[in-house]
Amino acid sequence: MTxxxxxxxxxxxxxxxxxxxxxxxxxAKNDLxxxxxxxLISNTPHLIDENRKDLEAGEKKGLSSAMLDRxxxxxxxxxxxxxxxxxxxxxxxxxxxxxRMWKRPNNLMVGKMRIPxxxxxIIYEARPxxxxxxxxxxxxxxxxxxxxxGSEAIHSNLAIARILGEEMERAGIPKAALSVxxxxxxxxxxxxxxxxxxxxxxxxxxxxxxxxxxxxxxKIPVIKHYKGVCxxxxxASADFDMAERIVVNGKVQRPGVCNxxxxxxxxxxxxxxxxPRIAATLTDLKVELRGDDCVxxxxxxxxxxxxxxxxxxxxxxxxAVRVVDDLDEAIDHINAYGSLHTEAIVTRDYHNSQRxxxxxxxxxxxxxxxxxxxxGNQLGLGAEIGISTTKLHSFGPMGLEDLxxxxxxxxGDGQVRQ
Amino acid sequence: MTxxxxxxxxxxxxxxxxxxxxxxxxxAKNDLxxxxxxxLISNTPHLIDENRKDLEAGEKKGLSSAMLDRxxxxxxxxxxxxxxxxxxxxxxxxxxxxxRMWKRPNNLMVGKMRIPxxxxxIIYEARPxxxxxxxxxxxxxxxxxxxxxGSEAIHSNLAIARILGEEMERAGIPKAALSVxxxxxxxxxxxxxxxxxxxxxxxxxxxxxxxxxxxxxxKIPVIKHYKGVCxxxxxASADFDMAERIVVNGKVQRPGVCNxxxxxxxxxxxxxxxxPRIAATLTDLKVELRGDDCVxxxxxxxxxxxxxxxxxxxxxxxxAVRVVDDLDEAIDHINAYGSLHTEAIVTRDYHNSQRxxxxxxxxxxxxxxxxxxxxGNQLGLGAEIGISTTKLHSFGPMGLEDLxxxxxxxxGDGQVRQ
Numbered sequence: 148m149t150x151x152x153x154x155x156x157x158x159x160x161x162x163x164x165x166x167x168x169x170x171x172x173x174x175a176k177n178d179l180x181x182x183x184x185x186x187l188i189s190n191t192p193h194l195i196d197e198n199r200k201d202l203e204a205g206e207k208k209g210l211s212s213a214m215l216d217r218x219x220x221x222x223x224x225x226x227x228x229x230x231x232x233x234x235x236x237x238x239x240x241x242x243x244x245x246x247r248m249w250k251r252p253n254n255l256m257v258g259k260m261r262i263p264x265x266x267x268x269i270i271y272e273a274r275p276x277x278x279x280x281x282x283x284x285x286x287x288x289x290x291x292x293x294x295x296x297g298s299e300a301i302h303s304n305l306a307i308a309r310i311l312g313e314e315m316e317r318a319g320i321p322k323a324a325l326s327v328x329x330x331x332x333x334x335x336x337x338x339x340x341x342x343x344x345x346x347x348x349x350x351x352x353x354x355x356x357x358x359x360x361x362x363x364x365x366k367i368p369v370i371k372h373y374k375g376v377c378x379x380x381x382x383a384s385a386d387f388d389m390a391e392r393i394v395v396n397g398k399v400q401r402p403g404v405c406n407x408x409x410x411x412x413x414x415x416x417x418x419x420x421x422x423p424r425i426a427a428t429l430t431d432l433k434v435e436l437r438g439d440d441c442v443x444x445x446x447x448x449x450x451x452x453x454x455x456x457x458x459x460x461x462x463x464x465x466x467a468v469r470v471v472d473d474l475d476e477a478i479d480h481i482n483a484y485g486s487l488h489t490e491a492i493v494t495r496d497y498h499n500s501q502r503x504x505x506x507x508x509x510x511x512x513x514x515x516x517x518x519x520x521x522x523g524n525q526l527g528l529g530a531e532i533g534i535s536t537t538k539l540h541s542f543g544p545m546g547l548e549d550l551x552x553x554x555x556x557x558x559g560d561g562q563v564r565q
Numbered sequence: 566m567t568x569x570x571x572x573x574x575x576x577x578x579x580x581x582x583x584x585x586x587x588x589x590x591x592x593a594k595n596d597l598x599x600x601x602x603x604x605l606i607s608n609t610p611h612l613i614d615e616n617r618k619d620l621e622a623g624e625k626k627g628l629s630s631a632m633l634d635r636x637x638x639x640x641x642x643x644x645x646x647x648x649x650x651x652x653x654x655x656x657x658x659x660x661x662x663x664x665r666m667w668k669r670p671n672n673l674m675v676g677k678m679r680i681p682x683x684x685x686x687i688i689y690e691a692r693p694x695x696x697x698x699x700x701x702x703x704x705x706x707x708x709x710x711x712x713x714x715g716s717e718a719i720h721s722n723l724a725i726a727r728i729l730g731e732e733m734e735r736a737g738i739p740k741a742a743l744s745v746x747x748x749x750x751x752x753x754x755x756x757x758x759x760x761x762x763x764x765x766x767x768x769x770x771x772x773x774x775x776x777x778x779x780x781x782x783x784k785i786p787v788i789k790h791y792k793g794v795c796x797x798x799x800x801a802s803a804d805f806d807m808a809e810r811i812v813v814n815g816k817v818q819r820p821g822v823c824n825x826x827x828x829x830x831x832x833x834x835x836x837x838x839x840x841p842r843i844a845a846t847l848t849d850l851k852v853e854l855r856g857d858d859c860v861x862x863x864x865x866x867x868x869x870x871x872x873x874x875x876x877x878x879x880x881x882x883x884x885a886v887r888v889v890d891d892l893d894e895a896i897d898h899i900n901a902y903g904s905l906h907t908e909a910i911v912t913r914d915y916h917n918s919q920r921x922x923x924x925x926x927x928x929x930x931x932x933x934x935x936x937x938x939x940x941g942n943q944l945g946l947g948a949e950i951g952i953s954t955t956k957l958h959s960f961g962p963m964g965l966e967d968l969x970x971x972x973x974x975x976x977g978d979g980q981v982r983q
Contacts, residue, residue: 166900170924243923249945255934257944262926264956347956368786368957389979396981482584504974505661506588508680516673516977525982526675526973527667538682538765538970539786540958552956555944556922559934561807563814564943 150330154338158345160323161266161291168324169263169289173240175318176287180236182314184229187279190310191225197306198275205273205299218273218300228279228307231530235283238529241548242289245556256558261551263289265347268339269532270361272353273297278307281352282325284532288550291324293346295339298331305329340365348540350533370535370545374460375405375488377518380477380503382494383416389515390493391425394466396517397491399432403462405534406489406511406521410457410467412477415441418470422446426468434464441470457484474499478506485509487536489521510536510543568748572756576763578741579684579709586742587681587707591658593736594705598654600732602647605697608728609643615724616693623691623717636691636718646697646725649948653701656947659966660707663974671980677971681707683765685968686757687950688779690771691715696725699770700743702950706968709742711764713757715771716749723747758783766958768951788959790952792878793823793906795936798895798921799843800912801834807933808911809843812884814935815909817850821880823952824907824929824939828875828885830895833859836888840864844886852882859888875902892917896924903927905954907939928954928961 148156187194198220205215241261248258267290269281278294285292296304308327315322328335340349343366350370351361362369379397381390397408413421418441426436426446436442437456438449449468456467457480471477474492481490491513492503500514511521521544523531528546535541541549566574605612616638623633659679666676685708687699696712703710714722726745733740746753758767761784768788769779780787797815799808815826831839836859844854844864854860854867855874861867867886874885875898889895892910899908909931910921918932929939939962941949946964953959959967 169926251943251945255938260922368955386979392979392981400982500976504678504976508587508972511973511975513975514977515979516975517981519982520673520975520977520980521973525669526975527669537786542970543973552960554926555929555939555961557929557931557934557938557944558918558922559932559938561804561810561933562938563810563935564818564937 150332150334151338154328154335155342157293157323157326157328158266158339158342161293161326162345164321164324165263165265165291167321168286168291169242171289171320175320176240176289177236179314179318179320180232180283180287182318183283183311184232184236186310186314187225187229187232187307191222194220194225194303194306194310195222197302200302201300208299210299214273214299218275218303220275220303224276228276231276231280232283235287235530238287238547240287241551246553253562254560255562258556259553260556261548262554264550264552266291266293266345267550268293268295268346268349268367270295270336270349270351270353270357271297272357273299275300275303275307277352278304278327279311280530281532282311284530284547285550286325288547290550293326293328293339295328295336301329301331337364340367343367352533368540370533370541371537372405372534373536374486375407375536376409376458376460376484376486377406377489377521378410378412378481378485378491379408379518380412380471380474380490380492381414381417381421382474382492382496382499383414384495384499385417385421385493386495387421387424390421391428393491393493393515393517394425395428395432396519398429398434398466399464400519402464405460406518407462408466408518409459409461410469410484412469412471412480413442415470415472418442419445422468422470429466432464434466436466436468438468439470442468460486474502478503481507481509488534489513489518491516491518510534568750568752569756572746572753573760575711575741575744575746576684576757576760579711579744580763582739582742583681583683583709585739586704586709587660589707589738593738594658594707595654597732597736597738598650598701598705600736601701601729602650602654604728604732605643605647605650605725609640612638612643612721612724612728613640615720618720619691619718626717628717632691632717636693636721638693638721642694646694649694649698650701653705653948656705656965658705659969664971672978673980674976676974678974679966679969680972682968682970684709684711684763686711686713686764686767686785688713688754688767688769688771688775689715690775691717693718693721693725695770696722696745697729698948699950700729702948702965703968704743706965708968711744711746711757713746713754719747719749755782758785761785770951786958788951788953788963789955790823791954792904793825793954794827794876794878794902794904795824795907795939796828796830796899796903796909797826797936798830798889798892798908798910799832799835799839800892800910800914800917801832802913802917803835803839803911804913805839805842808839809846811909811911811933811935812843813846813850814937816847816852816884817882818937820882823878824936825880826884826936827877827879828887828902830887830889830898831860833888833890836860837863840886840888847884850882852884854884854886856886857888860886878904892920896921899925899927906952907931907936909934909936928952
């Protein structure tokens with residue numbers, strides 16, 4: 148069989164298995180996830196052996212030490228994967244929930260019931276832990292899942308899938324509901340992205356170039372997450388201690404992630420008092436500042452910001468800073484340069500807090516809290532399959548519910564249409 | 566300017582206008598819709614004049630009488646359009662609704678708030694009434710809308726848009742939030758489908774070939790509705806009077822629509838008693854039957870069904886009939902041949918009714934009611950922008966809520982991440 152034929156078979160079998168997956172009782176899914184966690188632990192030496200093949204090939208290929216670190220599995224990381232499976236087992240099952248039900252004038256009872264999406268494809272980089280994490284979430288939501296991780300992790304991913312698959316077989320659940328594309332060739336991804344008759348959704352997890360590649364080639368709907376140019380607006384009435392805490396947390400706590408702070412907007416009435424203070428703190432913390440003329444007047448250490456700085460997702464210890472006339476100008480700036488990811492206001496003003504919440508239509512909007520909370524776990528979704536910065540289907544951090552859809556259910560007693 | 570440049574300008578202006586649309590108070594939107602309804606009525610003679618240009622061109626072009634009928638506007642139809650606008654004005658505004666809110670262990674209050682999608686493109690056939698209907702729903706949900714109707718209705722559509730646009734201007738609402746693509750050329754559609762940076766969603770309304778064309782060429786997410794191969798399963802315990810009423814209503818009341826019944830499945834235990842009866846009734850009503858061998862044994866007038874009959878969306882007075890062993894075989898048949906649109910069971914058996922509701926994952930699933938209820942108005946959504954038979958974002962009849970998404974809102978008091 149050619150690669151195309153094999154991918155077609157994997158996808159068709161996943162579709163067939165999704166019918167059985169959709170019917171699985173919650174307890175069967177939870178028992179499966181717990182058994183999978185046990186199996187990962189008891190197969191630790193085997194997983195480390197298989198992972199070593201990937202690491203050795205990666206070293207030969209000259210992967211960066213950061214990439215090799217993400218690729219590496221050890222006892223602690225395998226335990227973390229197993230804990231992740233157990234955590235998903237503990238989450239409420241979204242399938243079967245009737246989110247609303249109402250009565251029509253003709254006495255029909257009409258409701259909306261959550262059902263699985265069907266077959267979900269996950270395309271990700273060379274991080275073997277994603278294999279277990281993503282599989283767990285998709286299966287718990289009653290879906291089949293097709294995983295295609297970075298080719299550098301192929302031995303690790305196939306080993307994980309084999310171990311998880313054995314537990315499915317033992318539980319009488321069709322193994323085809325979980326598969327790893329076994330080819331390192333890019334052709335495998337391209338063929339997968341064509342199989343719209345079998346696959347309902349593609350979620351790419353990784354850098355912007357991976358996501359653009361998937362979007363460009365997919366005939367299947369893709370949930371996208373391009374970048375996070377997150378803003379904090381320090382209003383005229385802000386508590387400066389709180390504002391400093393939120394700005395520092397947003398920029399410094401973990402600068403390399405998408406919900407880190409990239410641009411600070413300061414109300415002109417407090418520029419003279421707040422900017423010298425926050426600039427000194429950030430400079431002590433090794434943050435490079437890039438500001439407009441007004442900012443540089445109060446923070447001479449700041450470099451001059453250019454148009455590119457307002458658009459930048461630095462992902463490192465650099466912060467763009469701009470002084471704005473008022474809340475309107477802050478919102479205009481966010482509309483012009485933001486990426487619909489996450490924005491926060493620091494204010495004591497009731498009216499401005501409500502306006503910011505209503506009028507800023509990014510996927511997460513916060514009052515008096517750090518942008519770093521824009522995360523499925525932090526917001527209380529239990530676990531996160533990804534973050535969407537486009538509005539269709541899901542917007543913002545995605546949990547189990549986002550791997551489902553709803554159907555209409557109707558209870559009648561013989562009604563026909565007039 | 567080339568067509569491409571003009572489409573780009575229309576789309577960019579619609580995106581800019583969507584910021585103002587998202588902030589409009591509900592009363593402003595309702596007042597606008599009421600004023601638009603008045604304006605359509607008071608411009609009736611002008612609309613009829615403009616429509617006459619389309620009708621004359623259509624006659625010259627040799628359009629079928631059915632197409633000319635759909636194209637035609639008269640006083641009654643203009644009044645119906647105006648009533649439609651008033652009806653949408655009366656619907657609850659989905660924007661700003663907080664669907665849920667919960668407290669995190671660190672005291673953050675996290676909620677989900679409905680917001681508009683942004684810019685919606687509607688592509689439809691030569692039916693001028695869709696121009697007003699679709700515009701009303703998109704605007705009420707706080708979106709900008711770009712309309713591209715069938716080129717045969719271009720004068721009518723532009724006249725309607727001009728009248729509605731004047732009311733927007735009078736109300737101080739940016740006119741760019743509602744536009745009709747002014748070119749009859751197909752290039753206009755193709756350019757529109759490329760403008761993913763400005764348009765969030767495309768909804769094609771029309772026949773399967775229009776929808777396939779849009780899906781093939783769109784870089785923007787498309788909500789699709791291919792076809793409705795709807796089933797009724799008459800279970801062994803069914804009340805025959807009820808079953809007959811539901812089958813007749815599904816097939817005969819309006820056979821040309823997507824929620825009409827196409828395939829009847831009958832439990833083998835009642836084939837001998839129910840099939841002669843329903844066959845006689847349907848034959849009296851001029852319905853042609855196509856059955857398997859077992860069906861033809863009890864209804865000799867039925868033609869022999871082929872594999873194509875199980876897949877057919879007849880949209881006319883033809884019904885495929887099959888005898889199945891039990892509920893499982895009925896569900897298997899629906900999974901194999903259905904189009905995820907609408908399926909009903911007629912039964913007195915509690916267990917089977919619950920299994921059918923849970924296990925049939927079409928967009929509308931009914932117990933003891935006609936498939937013809939799979940419709941936004943009938944299910945209580947108020948008005949319908951379309952029906953989706955794919956699962957992403959919306960599944961089944963779509964109302965105002967489906968023209969929105971949700972963002973996360975977070976109220977804090979200085980929380981930062983540990």
